[in-house]
Every structure is written in structure tokens, then in C-alpha cells.
Amino acid sequence: MAIYGDEALVAMTPELEAHLVERFALDKPLWQQFGTYFLTLFQGELGYSYYYNATVLSVILGRLPWTLLLVGTSLLLSTILGIVLGIESGWRRGSRTDRAMLAGLMSLNGFPDFFLGMLLLITFSVTWGIFPLAGALTPYSGLSGLGLLLDVLKHLFLPVAALTLAHLASGYLLTRNTMITVLKEPYMLTAKAKGLSQRVLKYRHAGRNSMLPVVTQAGIWMGRVVTGALFVEMVFAYPGVGYLTYEALLARDYPVIQGVFLIVAVSVLVINFLIDLSYPKLDPRVSHAH
Amino acid sequence: MHISLKREIKESGPGKTGLIILLLMVGVAVLAPVIAPYDPYQQSTASLLPPSWHHWLGTNQVGQDIWSRLVYGARTSLLVGFGVGILSTLLGTVFGVSAALVGGLYEKVVMRIVDAFIVIPMIIIVILISAYISPGIATLILLLSLLGWQGGARVIRAQALSLKERGHVTAAKSFGANQFYIAWRHIVPDLGPILLVDFIYGVRRAVFMEAGLAFLGISDPTVVSWGMMMRDALSFSYLNVWQWWLVPTGVALSLTIIGLTFVGHAAEPVLEPRLRGVEIA
Numbered sequence: 001m002a003i004y005g006d007e008a009l010v011a012m013t014p015e016l017e018a019h020l021v022e023r024f025a026l027d028k029p030l031w032q033q034f035g036t037y038f039l040t041l042f043q044g045e046l047g048y049s050y051y052y053n054a055t056v057l058s059v060i061l062g063r064l065p066w067t068l069l070l071v072g073t074s075l076l077l078s079t080i081l082g083i084v085l086g087i088e089s090g091w092r093r094g095s096r097t098d099r100a101m102l103a104g105l106m107s108l109n110g111f112p113d114f115f116l117g118m119l120l121l122i123t124f125s126v127t128w129g130i131f132p133l134a135g136a137l138t139p140y141s142g143l144s145g146l147g148l149l150l151d152v153l154k155h156l157f158l159p160v161a162a163l164t165l166a167h168l169a170s171g172y173l174l175t176r177n178t179m180i181t182v183l184k185e186p187y188m189l190t191a192k193a194k195g196l197s198q199r200v201l202k203y204r205h206a207g208r209n210s211m212l213p214v215v216t217q218a219g220i221w222m223g224r225v226v227t228g229a230l231f232v233e234m235v236f237a238y239p240g241v242g243y244l245t246y247e248a249l250l251a252r253d254y255p256v257i258q259g260v261f262l263i264v265a266v267s268v269l270v271i272n273f274l275i276d277l278s279y280p281k282l283d284p285r286v287s288h289a290h
Numbered sequence: 291m292h293i294s295l296k297r298e299i300k301e302s303g304p305g306k307t308g309l310i311i312l313l314l315m316v317g318v319a320v321l322a323p324v325i326a327p328y329d330p331y332q333q334s335t336a337s338l339l340p341p342s343w344h345h346w347l348g349t350n351q352v353g354q355d356i357w358s359r360l361v362y363g364a365r366t367s368l369l370v371g372f373g374v375g376i377l378s379t380l381l382g383t384v385f386g387v388s389a390a391l392v393g394g395l396y397e398k399v400v401m402r403i404v405d406a407f408i409v410i411p412m413i414i415i416v417i418l419i420s421a422y423i424s425p426g427i428a429t430l431i432l433l434l435s436l437l438g439w440q441g442g443a444r445v446i447r448a449q450a451l452s453l454k455e456r457g458h459v460t461a462a463k464s465f466g467a468n469q470f471y472i473a474w475r476h477i478v479p480d481l482g483p484i485l486l487v488d489f490i491y492g493v494r495r496a497v498f499m500e501a502g503l504a505f506l507g508i509s510d511p512t513v514v515s516w517g518m519m520m521r522d523a524l525s526f527s528y529l530n531v532w533q534w535w536l537v538p539t540g541v542a543l544s545l546t547i548i549g550l551t552f553v554g555h556a557a558e559p560v561l562e563p564r565l566r567g568v569e570i571a
Binding site: 001099102103106107109110111112114115118119121122126173177228230231234235245246252254257260262264265269272 | 304414417421498532537540550552558
């Protein structure tokens, strides 16, 4: 009965208990419960949410687009920015610009995303009122077309900014580290001796080779789409899967939590596989290995 | 391993800054009863007061002194951080070194377990378990360590694999040294700097996680925690209390993590010697 929390025991009557036992099939042996779970899983059945009163799959699918939009945008921005900053910084290593960028971005790295989110929320929404306080859409606004798009973007801006800032540093540090080791490679000397322009040296020869670890990392991050935005979604009450997880935790809606967990695990595996497939494109040496 | 960790940190500007920040935080945590003017749990009717001489950072919604809670919060944060750092590095060393030395099926099993844990986002497992048990400090340390040693074990195993081929290990073996003796006397001492880096990142992860769980409201509500303070402050964001409630707490948490990041970064050449001599001004 722990499934509803101790509070449920107060309201427990024998009839209710019998009803619950039957509803959750608690009188069946464990292996049979698991077997049924597993079989229905293959039919795309993730269970039924007793808090939202809908199937878990539909609850999660309803939230997924918002998370994908939020995390996708910020991941793209932080990866591209991180790579560019990392290349520039690594190229000028030891210089004043490099040291300032390094110290600045590492400090930024120390700010937890929910604290960044709260600061942005209080500054831009509470104090200045430029951006909306919460949610992903203005409720009952009846907007459509361009108005709707602007409304979505307005709600998206602060959460994306918080996530991008919080994750900028890891891509930057990785690129910069690889950049430094790549710049010491003999082929860089050859390229320089050929008289290639600085831009080609920096981006095509050194930069491209410094991207590999960042792509891996972005991929790992992509696998954490669902959980990565959890804190930020909570601060902005953004209706994504992270916020759903939080709501489900508060409501003890275990089927939903289980469903989220399963989807996270599967998406992580799929994305890891996709990253492995993309390696040879970035680094042809990989396909010659073995 | 002829790179001195002490020198790496001392010679790097951010490394020194980080070390100073950390020492400051440890000082605050240790001296908490001296620094804090009030009992952090003492409630009073004077709730949501603005800062004054009596309450430097005002009081919260149940009249507790925010400054005192901030000071005691450092204890929770660092206790969990260092606890997890030590325990997860220990686990990583035991499994990493034993996998390298024993080899065979044991190594395969250990490393596949490591792979599985690395792939699945730790935070969702931690959240799931915390939601059931609302962990106190000791449980939280145990939980975060059990879920956090795998990354270190992978690096440690790789290093131990190369260390065990060194001459002095072969020499020790020829004198009849057993595996435990070799691990303890020859492998572990040479792993020193790597273990320190692993430790620092373990601490950082744990400080972040502890705050995050408390922020979500799923850790033990009776423990003073920066994350919980920020959670409370956020629910009063329509008042101006965030200026002395949310911001100092968030800054304290961020400073701790920044200190750890700086020290960790300065120590990183231990893992990748080619990065050396970059920050030296």
C-alpha cells in the first residue's frame, strides 16, 4: 500500500483495499506481474497514470515536444558557442584573452542551472517584467500563426538562456583542451609550412579535430534530454518531461515515473548508437580501426 | 607520474584561487558554531525580517536566522561532498585496481557494470530513490557514492593496467609478492594524483547533487541545506527577500563548486600531461 504513501492508509477500508489489490493485480505472484508488464510493454503500453487519469504514454508524449524544443535549442546553442569559444581560446592559449575566458567560463560552470534560472527569472520577469513568469504558452490567449510563435519564443527565451549558460563551459573546456593537444601535432606544423591561412589552420585543421570529444559529450547530453532540463523546467514551471517527473514525484504517480525512467534509458542507448555511427564522418580513422 | 600535483595547483592562478575558496568554506563549516549568532533551527515569530544588526541576512518564513542557516549549510554541503569524494574514490580504486590485476572474467563483469552505470543518467536514479526514502546525510553519502564511483574506476583501471607492466612490479612478483601486496605497495601509491583528481570531481558532483535534491524537496527536510534554502526563497520571489535570502545562498553554493572546478582543472594535467604549461603566467 506504500504506493499511495502513508496518507492513504488513513482512508483505507477493506473494500478499498480489495479494489486496489485487484486493480494493481497485487494478488498475483511477482513473476506474473512482471511478465504482464513486459508483454504489454511490447504493445506500447506503459501503464496508466492515476494522477493524470490518462495512459502514461499519452502523458509523456504530450510533454515531450516542449522538452525537445527547450533542450534541443539550448544544446545546439551551447555546443556551437562552446566549440567556437574553445577554438579561439585554445588558439591563443596563455594569452590574456584565453586566461580571462578560461576563468570566466569556469566560474560560470560553477553556477547550478537552477540558480542561474532563478536569477534570470527574478531579474527579467519579476523585476523588469520583460519575459513571462512561467509556462510555455499564455493560457487562453487564442493566439495563432505569428502571434503564437512569438508567444512560444518569449516563454522559451529565459529557460534556454539558463540551460545554455549552464552548459556552455563543458563544451568550451573540452574543445580548448583538445585544441591545445592538437596544435602540438606535427601535421599542424606541415599545414603552417604550406602557407595556409590562419582561418583554415584554426578551423579546418585544428578545429575539426577538436570537435570529436564535444560531439560525444553533446550526444551523452542529448541522451539526458529528459533529465537535463529537470531543474530549469521546475524553476520556470515549463511543461516538459522534467517538470512532469517532478509533478509525478510529488503526486507519487509511480507509473509515470517508471515510464519516464524507461524512456530515458532507451533514448540514452539509441543516442549512444547514433553517436557511434557518426564518428567515422568526423574522424575517418575510426572506420579503419580493427 | 613525475608531475607534482602540488606544483600544478600552486603554479596555476585559478588553482590557487580555488584552493583559497575551498579553505575558506571548510573554515566556515568547521567554525560554524562560533560564526553563527543563532541556532539555525531556532524558530521565532519574527518571520521574513529584512537584514538588520540582529539578523545580518534577515529571517525566513518561520523566523529562523538566514545567516546562521547559511553557515550551517556549508557543513551539510561539504560533509556530503567530502564523504562522497572519499567513499566513491575508494570504491573506484578497489574495483579499478582489482579489475586490472585480476583480469579475466572478473574484469569483464566489473567493467560492463561500470559501462552500464555510466550510460544511465545518475540523477534520475538518485531522484527516484530519494523520493522513496528522503535520505539523511549518511544515506545520501552512501547513495551518491554507490552511483558515482564508476567513472573513476574506468580511469584508474586504465592507469593500473599500464603500471602493472612496470619493471618494479615484475621485480616484486619475482620475489613472491602476492596481488594484494603489489596493489597496495606498488600500484596505489603511483595512482596518487589520479585519485586526487577523481576525488575532487566526486566532491563537486556530490555538492551539486545534494543541493539539487534539497531544491527538489526530496531529501531529509530536517537537515539545513543550501538547496532547501533556495527552494524556500523561490516560493517568496514576489517579495524582495531574494536579495538577502536567495542570492547569498546561491552564491555560497556556486563559490564552493567554482573552488572545486578551479582546483580540479589545475590538477587535470595529471591525467593529460600534454596540457601542461598552459596556464602558467
